[in-house]
Amino acid sequence: MRLDIEDVTVETAGARxxxxxxxTADSGQFVGLVGPNGSGKSTLLxxxxxxxxxxxxxxxxxxxxxxxxxxxxxxxxxxxxPQESSAEFDFTVAEVVAMGRLPHRDRTAASxxxxxxxxxxxxxxxxxxxxxxxxxxxxxxxxxxxARALAQQPRVLVLDEPTNxxxxxxxxxxxxxxxxxxxxxxxxxxxxxxxAAHCDVLYVIAGGRAVAxxxxxxxxxxxxxxxxxxxxxxxxxxxxxxxxxxxxDLLPPKTFQPTx
Amino acid sequence: xxxxVLGLALLLLVSVVCGVGLGAAGIGWAEVLRLLxxxxxxxxxxxxxxxxxAIVWEIRLPRVVLGAVVGAGLAAVGVxxxxxxxxxxxxxxxxxxxxxAAVGANAVILLGAFAGLGxxxxxxxxxxxxxxxxxxxxxxxxxxxxxxxxxxxxxxTALAYGFEAVTTVMVFGAARGEAARSAMMWLLGxxxxxxxxxxxxxxxxxxxxxxxxxxxxEALNALAMGDExxxxxxxxxxxxxxxxxxxxAAVTGTVVAVSxxxxxxxxxxxxxxxxxxxxxxxxxxAVAPLAGAVLLVWADLLSRLLLTPAELPVGVxxxxxxVPAFLLLMRRGxxxxxxx
Numbered sequence: 293m294r295l296d297i298e299d300v301t302v303e304t305a306g307a308r309x310x311x312x313x314x315x316t317a318d319s320g321q322f323v324g325l326v327g328p329n330g331s332g333k334s335t336l337l338x339x340x341x342x343x344x345x346x347x348x349x350x351x352x353x354x355x356x357x358x359x360x361x362x363x364x365x366x367x368x369x370x371x372x373x374p375q376e377s378s379a380e381f382d383f384t385v386a387e388v389v390a391m392g393r394l395p396h397r398d399r400t401a402a403s404x405x406x407x408x409x410x411x412x413x414x415x416x417x418x419x420x421x422x423x424x425x426x427x428x429x430x431x432x433x434x435x436x437x438x439a440r441a442l443a444q445q446p447r448v449l450v451l452d453e454p455t456n457x458x459x460x461x462x463x464x465x466x467x468x469x470x471x472x473x474x475x476x477x478x479x480x481x482x483x484x485x486x487x488a489a490h491c492d493v494l495y496v497i498a499g500g501r502a503v504a505x506x507x508x509x510x511x512x513x514x515x516x517x518x519x520x521x522x523x524x525x526x527x528x529x530x531x532x533x534x535x536x537x538x539x540x541d542l543l544p545p546k547t548f549q550p551t552x
Numbered sequence: 553x554x555x556x557v558l559g560l561a562l563l564l565l566v567s568v569v570c571g572v573g574l575g576a577a578g579i580g581w582a583e584v585l586r587l588l589x590x591x592x593x594x595x596x597x598x599x600x601x602x603x604x605x606a607i608v609w610e611i612r613l614p615r616v617v618l619g620a621v622v623g624a625g626l627a628a629v630g631v632x633x634x635x636x637x638x639x640x641x642x643x644x645x646x647x648x649x650x651x652x653a654a655v656g657a658n659a660v661i662l663l664g665a666f667a668g669l670g671x672x673x674x675x676x677x678x679x680x681x682x683x684x685x686x687x688x689x690x691x692x693x694x695x696x697x698x699x700x701x702x703x704x705x706x707x708x709t710a711l712a713y714g715f716e717a718v719t720t721v722m723v724f725g726a727a728r729g730e731a732a733r734s735a736m737m738w739l740l741g742x743x744x745x746x747x748x749x750x751x752x753x754x755x756x757x758x759x760x761x762x763x764x765x766x767x768x769x770e771a772l773n774a775l776a777m778g779d780e781x782x783x784x785x786x787x788x789x790x791x792x793x794x795x796x797x798x799x800x801a802a803v804t805g806t807v808v809a810v811s812x813x814x815x816x817x818x819x820x821x822x823x824x825x826x827x828x829x830x831x832x833x834x835x836x837x838a839v840a841p842l843a844g845a846v847l848l849v850w851a852d853l854l855s856r857l858l859l860t861p862a863e864l865p866v867g868v869x870x871x872x873x874x875v876p877a878f879l880l881l882m883r884r885g886x887x888x889x890x891x892x
Contacts, residue, residue, distance in 0.1 A: 367786030374780035395786035
């Protein structure tokens with residue numbers, strides 16, 4: 293399923309958090325959002341999974357405006373992993389995954405169980421089914437939440453920094469898991485090398501605007517990275533895969549301007 | 553899970569019979585059962601049984617039934633409020649409802665307000681002021697982002713202090729022996745004034761509120777995980793929270809109007825039930841109202857029996873039972889408060 297973000301603008305208390313962003317994710321594509329903290333990535337994603345209504349612009353799924361769709365109908369085709377994690381009620385893993393079935397109609401207890409079991413098997417959390425969600429490690433939690441998203445049987449998946457707080461093995465694990473699903477994916481990612489390795493298309497967001505987009509190695513150029521992230525980047529080739537990897541330094545001090 | 557529901561339903565039935573069978577006037581069990589059956593099946597009783605019949609059918613039974621309804625309502629609403637503000641330590645009274653209702657009730661008890669409404673003055677005034685208090689809390693807590701849990705709790709708590717101050721002024725200004733005692737009784741909650749006339753409205757409101765909550769059980773699960781998660785699952789968190797607020801106001805207002813402010817049931821019962829059946833609201837909402845009903849029937853029975861023929865406010869019993877049980881549960885680990 294194709295996802296189009298058309299000139300989306302978000303305003304809060306007079307401040308523009310997101311300004312006229314256009315983005316397209318073709319069916320089955322993995323599209324990454326990168327950008328410094330506070331650049332508007334999460335805000336943009338919230339507009340996509342309907343937690344936020346944009347002040348202007350439209351988000352379309354195969355041409356349909358998601359904010360005009362019935363909430364459950366939208367949730368049947370689009371699932372999300374928001375960054376929040378509530379720690380008040382100790383649901384079991386099986387219960388958390390079962391929440392993914394909520395938007396669906398015509399379901400039976402048996403079919404729900406089957407779909408949830410399949411989702412948990414795919415993300416390797418079946419053995420945790422009866423454990424409390426709150427007591428899990430960060431990596432386990434993330435895999436459980438992905439299982440919930442898969443149980444939702446969506447065609448588009450939105451991920452807000454899915455690799456936060458995960459060790460490197462779990463980071464790779466989570467992204468390849470998502471990648472293997474064949475879904476259209478829109479993900480905000482912090483790690484530029486992970487983003488470069490997993491995304492088909494990258495959008496660079498800075499100050500609420502999309503300042504660059506394209507194939508990762510075209511986008512992640514030293515000049516742009518210096519401008520947007522304030523770092524000096526050295527592209528090098530991965531010795532085995534040949535993928536472009538970046539090494540970083542702070543920019544030389546002389547480029548810092550006094551803020552007063 | 554169904555065995556637990558069935559067991560609780562049976563236990564409730566037994567509790568109701570016990571509640572009717574025990575009391576200040578010693579009426580034998582065989583007698584009580586015979587009179588209950590006579591009332592249910594339309595049999596005849598002898599002339600000598602008339603006063604015992606009246607005690608069973610006109611005094612004890614409405615009180616026990618109302619106790620069960622109030623307990624079920626408080627437990628159901630406790631579950632709703634905890635999910636609404638995403639805090640397992642919240643209860644209906646955190647939102648300022650009971651203190652708001654107390655203002656209305658005490659205006660009637662102490663100042664003789666709304667005398668034109670006759671016997672309904674107390675209930676209607678309590679209900680009206682509960683709703684008014686909720687409306688005020690709602691209006692103050694509202695923000696451009698809708699009702700956020702923290703704002704709701706803080707607003708409710710702050711306004712509750714204000715309402716309590718108003719009540720206190722009334723008690724100090726108007727207290728005359730019996731009226732002050734009756735105001736006190738009301739503040740701590742009592743089923744002493746129960747009549748059949750109060751049962752239908754309370755029962756219908758509680759049943760309707762419970763049914764609505766059960767329909768929304770899955771959405772409550774999503775809401776408990778967070779607003780963004782809810783939105784991604786096709787639930788509108790702001791709208792659901794508004795609806796929960798209304799249902800909570802209606803049920804709590806109705807319940808508080810007939811029984812006063814009985815604490816701890818709305819807080820304790822959801823907790824204990826979650827320990828037994830887990831956090832899934834589909835199961836919690838099936839069990840909690842039954843457990844609340846059983847608890848309140850027994851608490852009310854104790855409040856009548858401990859100092860016979862005097863009565864304690866039932867809120868004292870729920871607190872005496874509730875506080876140690878609560879601390880025990882909290883210390884026993886295995887139960888996650890805000891994480892670990």
